[in-house]
Amino acid sequence: MSVQARRVTSSDPVTILEIAAEVLTAQPGASLADVAAAAGVGRTTLHNRFPTREALLLALAHDSLDRCADATMNAGVHGVDETTSRAELQAILTRLVHAYIPLGPRLDFLLQQPRAAVDETLQARIPELDAPLERFIAHAQQADLIAPDLPPWWVVGTLYSLTYSAWDHIASGNLAPREATPLTLRTFLKGCGL
Amino acid sequence: MSVQARRVTSSDPVTILEIAAEVLTAQPGASLADVAAAAGVGRTTLHNRFPTREALLLALAHDSLDRCADATMNAGVHGVDETTSRAELQAILTRLVHAYIPLGPRLDFLLQQPRAAVDETLQARIPELDAPLERFIAHAQQADLIAPDLPPWWVVGTLYSLTYSAWDHIASGNLAPREATPLTLRTFLKGCGL
């Protein structure tokens, strides 16, 4: 479902983006030489793949958005309507949280991006990512899974922030990955539930 | 209660830090010239106040931590013990959330700081900031205000992330400042309550 479908080489762009995400998230001011070194690639090669620094940041942002969109899609958020059962809605929510927690570094990167410098195509994708989630929340409210008086954007924001918090605790060694999803889900469902 | 007590001039360091926080949070890579311009101050003056960029970042981090410590202190977190009533605990929590929400940019700044580059004195202050909160949460658990099976660090993390989320919604224009505290409190208390 990813936008980019390039052929795979020994050090393919996807891997480079993966590592670039880690490096640039940990240290937003890292030089391209640092990124190339971390990816085990020559600086020239990095420039061949991504002509400018901004191109790399842009590709990284789009890739991060792709992953979020994939996670949303795979959880089954798009398949809900008025007839979807409460149990099914909760199952989707579980898959959603489970898929989003590992995306912590990517969410971190997206949040760190200065909004002014972000280009239009990127700016336009953020609402596209939130909209299906808010629709899903609206359905969950109709099914009495989520408190109906809460604004959907607040519920989605709560979901994001709790998920990010869970990833942060995992990264700092406090939280075992296996316990992250149930803990996050419990806090979210009680916090935004009836 | 702040560590620093300098004399006040027309463009005192506190104001500079205030504006530097905004600028550097919005754009972490902003140049010192940008900061100086935003503060309405010559670049030379900025260099007189903070000899190096790192000195500015360090002062900013310490100032941010000061504000957080002040907010915690003023909310009355330190005065609790086993005899504190549930109502009083909840009142403290309310003051805490209310005081922390405006600190959003500062929390953002502290989180963006690459952990490796942070010096020791700064590193040591973070646990000093969390410890009283966790103690407070432990008391709230004994008073049946917070679910006793949740780890205090998770509860504190939830409090932080919801507060940050509230500030984010205010900044993006979704949420009216007056409604931020009750909304955050409600979500938190239900999420981490019994």
Add this chain to the structure above:
DNA sequence: CCGCGCTTGAACACTCATGTTCAGAACTAT
């Protein structure tokens, strides 16, 4: 075997942030 593509390290010029110095302006207190 040979050519083709990709990678790589080195070298280069260029830009920009940084830190420093200095002399003049503005402001304050005596």
Add this chain to the structure above:
DNA sequence: ATAGTTCTGAACATGAGTGTTCAAGCGCGG
């Protein structure tokens, strides 16, 4: 008014990151 302090703009040297070019190395298929 005057001396002392601070602020300010300008200029400069320095260093680091960036983008470019090029020649050499390597793998792979024809």
